[in-house]
Amino acid sequence: MIKTKNINKNTLLEVYSKSDGTEDFLLGYLVDEFEDYYIFQAIDTDGCLDSYVLYNKQDIKEITTDNDYTKAFQYYVNYQKQNNSFDNLKLQNIYDVVPKTSILEILEYCCKNGLVITVYQAEDDYYEKGKALSVDDEILMIDQESYNIDFGIEDKSKNTPIKIKNIMSIDIISKENFLYGQYLHQN
Structure with a gap:
């Protein structure tokens, strides 16, 4: 470390x-x-x-x-x-209002406030991006399916559970995610 x-x-x-x-x-x-x-x-x-x-x-x-x-x-x-x-x-x-005491608290905040996040997992070569939908002690769900549709991405995969223990990094707040979130709010 x-x-x-x-x-x-x-x-x-x-x-x-x-x-x-x-x-x-x-x-x-x-x-x-x-x-x-x-x-x-x-x-x-x-x-x-x-x-x-x-x-x-x-x-x-x-x-x-x-x-x-x-x-x-x-x-x-x-x-x-x-x-x-x-x-x-x-x-x-x-960022200043996001609780920063645990990953679970951050993810709960993102879900409660409908933030778009990007998640990178240990076993994947790609990332998952979408509006944070739900989280519990072990699993995060994001709306990857809508993101793929909105950007014309051919991947037809459904929203798949993300194991919190496999998360390597998360773009909690980014310019790209913020702007996509604004796009979702206007639709």
């Missing part, structure tokens, strides 16, 4: 996943930690707030910081903040 005790919340990080199997990484800040999970504030390629991502601690292969890449992106972030364009969708306001 990666040690994070000395990581400042203002330190931009590269976070590498074990289950990803690529050299891709999340760029962002560690903002919360509980139980077996970290929550990162992810940054997009323009230096703007992209999402709040819950990561299973066991799935983190490596965390790096203080390199040329993070220094360049720290400049981007600072520039966006100075120009009031870091968080145009006000995602932080949504």
Whole structure:
């Protein structure tokens, strides 16, 4: 497990996943930690707030910081903040009211408030995205079927139960999910 005790919340990080199997990484800040999970504030390629991502601690292969890449992106972030364009969708306001004491509490909040989330599981090479429908102590259900229909995705799979113990990461709040949620509300 990666040690994070000395990581400042203002330190931009590269976070590498074990289950990803690529050299891709999340760029962002560690903002919360509980139980077996970290929550990162992810940054997009323009230096703007992209999402709040819950990561299973066991799935983190490596965390790096203080390199040329993070220094360049720290400049981007600072520039966006100075120009009031870091968080145009006000995602932080949504994140601030999400309870952050357990994964179950987060998922219950997402279901109660009809949030669209993206879930990555240990055994899958793809993700599940959709409106959070229901959750109990072991299983999460999201409306993947409607998402596939709305985006013309040929996958005809039905909504399948997601085992909470198999979740490696969740995009709790992201620009893409927020906008899709707004689309669902207007229909």
